[in-house]
Amino acid sequence: MKISMNWVKEYVELPKDLSIEKIAYDLTMATVEVEKWDNIVTQFDKITVGVVLKLDKHPNADKLTLCQVDIGGEVKEIVCGGTNLREGMKVAVSQPGAMVRWHGEGDLIEIKKSKVRGVESFGMICASSEIGLFELFPYNDADGEATILDLTDFTTATAGTNIATALGLDDVILEVDNKSLTNRPDLWGHYGIARELSAFYGVPMKAIDPIFAPSAPALDITIVEPKKSPRYIGLKIEGLNVKPAPFGLQARLWSVGLRPINAIVDITNYVMLATGQPTHAFDSDKISGHITVRPANQGEKLLLLDNQELTLTADDLVIADDEGAVGLAGVMGGKRDSVLPETDKIILEIANFDAIGIRRTASRYDARTDAAARYEKAIDPQRADDALALSLNLFSEIYPQNKITGYKDNYPQPLERKKITVSLKWLESRLGKQLPNDDIARTLGLLGFETSFEGDHLHAIAPSWRSTGDISIPDDIMEELARMHGYENFEAAPITTSFSHAINQTDPDRNIREYLALRCGMQEVYTYPWLKDDIIAAILGDTGDKLNLFSLSAPPAPDEKYLRPSLLPNLCKAVVGNVRYYNEFAIFESAQVFLPGDLVSKYDKREALPIQQRRIAGAFVGGADSVDALFRKAKGVLEAMPRLTHIESLSFNQNDKVAKPHWADETVWLSIKGTENIGTLALLSKKAALAVGIKNHAVLLFELNLDALSPLASRENKFSHLPAFPISDYDISLLFDEGVKWQDITASIKKGELIRSVSYVGEYRGKQIPEGKKSITIRLKIVSSEKTLNSSEIENCANAVIKRLCKQLNAETREK
């Protein structure tokens, strides 16, 4: 919203030495965010009044004129194409450096001295549209080239005067953020802002037009639902005609961004911008019978002022006559009764409507009008009095011959001002300082509150304009005092809360993420919780609907409505995005998934939520031939994880009790078990990989239920004595059938008195190895707790192992 400082100053006498910077800052800190401020004069820099002294034909062009123009102290020659120029005329001259819009179109460009058809021209004589004044000085296409702005009748300023100054437009305009005004319906007009400034600087408001009820015959107005329309003033005014409003009034509207239309409409807009109370004028000749404010009939048609035809619902409120709806209450007038050039009598509506209903109607028809914006903030019905007084005054001024021939003020239940009692002790503890009662009374008084004190208690009565919801509890009074005192004037006091218990948080999430990222070389990614339909099918093997996934009512895209039951689909999508740039990488994500099934009341009996699980999922990506290496890497990461992140240990197996996930390869998959089954480690199947668009890479995926990982209460490492005798490493390489698993080998070896550990060194297939066999190298750590073993004792021990493997697993020695 734009605020004119000149307008504000009509209502409040501000201290002389107060700068606009200070006003903008104070408003921003204590009331409403001022986004910027500008003096109108600066928009017209180097655009000045010129007086045309002499006109000559351009030597080289029939349609151009050479003008000798007094630009203030000197006379310059300017080439101009306008046909309405005459000697003695006052014009707007854009001097070099001024910014103008050629023929009122396109971007602003800078005026430079230039030659026009061989003659040097100093600047430009402008049309109103070229310097942003079209709304104040409109012209028609029919005017052709006779559109040079003629200021002769509009200013007495001498040549050289800035055009804005010459037209009385010298004003500072504040732009305030409407969002920060949502809770302050009283500030949607200049009067409200003036009142706020009066309170800041302790200066009184000027007297405004006295409030009185005109004496005239009663108008026939019925309000069907007073709750939806708490007040409705109708005023019939005759003896009018449609003409432009006085220039000063037009300029006011223009300066805050409104287009002047005609005197009648301009008065209603002026009253709204002054008081914050919307008013509406309609042609009383077009009204048949009496006026009713009523809910619309379901399906009732209404043609609006802007030619939009609405089909209304019973939730909308209309102004109607005997024939039907003539206007959408509080939002927009209708076409049928609009003010037209022949209008000479009107009904002026100054009404109050229920905020919620107006907001619903305005959003239903996307009709965000200035009136609706104000009504939906809940303005107080009392201010209709100010609007009435100002309207009467303006109509008398502009139409001295006008007659009030009808009047009705329907206000069955006057607004009750909010009464609030505040404990002074409470106030002091919240503010962190004691304010003297006198200060409290003065500050609140300037804001329109009535106050009285009784022991520890302050009784405050809010002004009517703050009594529609804005002020309702003691905390609101505290806020009024704090903001007026200045938030900057409260010291940042130390936080003094003391706690009795140590904070012992055991969520393993952070340890695991840091382990994967910082130790295992994986990169954390964030993805969205919604899934594309095609990726659901590719990874989860069915449609979101069949899988019973939760979905959004208004999703980001029609094919992205389902919410993830697993992190893997979007993780695969991230893999697809990266294989273009990287051949090998590893990524992971930690986030929540939403499990299909019944809703549960996890926190609150009144609530039923899906089962939501935190998961952590990872993807290891490499060339298509790197499955073995990726598998061992991924498995190693998960095998080491419990020890390095202090959680209960995990085991890995493939058994019939757990179903293989759809996306997993038939062979390379393992379910992961803690105290229960908590996830899967597997190769992304060829089918799923192709379905998501991965052709030349192998992808090893895992996903774990993070909520099921139990953190250790403390470290569980076990100490054992250092070996008293030397440990010998002894490697043996044997040929095994391809079908033999490492797990079979370790089971067969069995650790014993001499064999401390058995570890996997590697496996080999190649020329020397027969088809269907593999060579596995096994490392034994051999040690005795009683003596240093000699080489034959070590050899015997190893040979026993070899013998057992040959016998039990059909192993063969390489030398054979």
Place this chain on the structure above:
Amino acid sequence: MKEKLDAILKNGTEKIAAVANLAALQEIKSALIGKTGEITEILKQVPKLDPAIRPEIGKAANQIKQQLSALIDSRTEEIQLKASEISPDFDFTVPGILPPMGGLHPITQMCYDLNDAFRSMGFEIFQEDDISSELYCFDNLNFPAEHPARESMDTYWLAGHDAESGGRRLCLRPHLTGASVRYMQTHKPPYRFVYPGRAYRNEATDARHERAFFQYEALIVDHDFKFASGMIMIKTILSKVFGRDVPIRMRVGFFPFVEPGFEIDMGCLVCDQKGCSVCKQVGWIEVMPGGSPHPNVLRAASLDPADFTGFYVNIGLDRLVMMRYGIDDVRLLRSGDLRFLEQFR
């Protein structure tokens, strides 16, 4: 003769100290105390000297010989220890072998930075679920029944629950604030906790707007809490994020769930508050809302507003991460693009 000896000693000592390699030292050794060395020559002449000075010169020559010999030995050792066995062509500019390189998402990094700071002040860390209800996202938080945020144009409501209300109308939470009530309902006051997490809002995306974002909230609730103490929480967040003290100011702001409510601005770090395009020439940037929990919010958590009050701040980490690194497109944060994420390792 005596003078000559002194000169040999002085000269020899200097030469030994100056020599840099063993071969040269060997040469010096021969020249001084070798078979035809200077000292050796003098010693050879001693028997021919006047008996009156003979013992004195002999003694002095021998002493000097021993002195020089000792110097040469210690210098030999010195040179030997200093020498490298590695060729001087060793290329010390080859890169090192890096450990596996991964990284946390830049938002996670900032979240952990803040967690560390708040935990050092005794705050607990709390998490709630992504899907919540109208009851917790709006009703408990003093949002009026007709508040626009309750509509589907702002909030992602779950399908199939549109006709429901309260605890049965479900949504992807549009903010974290609802979690505060869940925490307070299940813990004993006073409270001091943070609750980071994801939130979602139905809006059109562009370089500055996202549908999914990451918020960080902190709340203190206690008896007799002065709202100005909230400044400490704000300063903690911002100085942690930007690595230095950041000027802040609290100004009036309106949010249904706080009373009084604040908009919290930080001094523009781009221009040091002189005014630039980033701060729209005002020197301040709006970074977070804050305020004291509205009495109705405390009531929803079964607390007596006459007894308890507090301070809350909510900050969008996406925006802070963007400011910290100068990222110009918020959508990169959820792109999963390693070329982007790698930069924050």
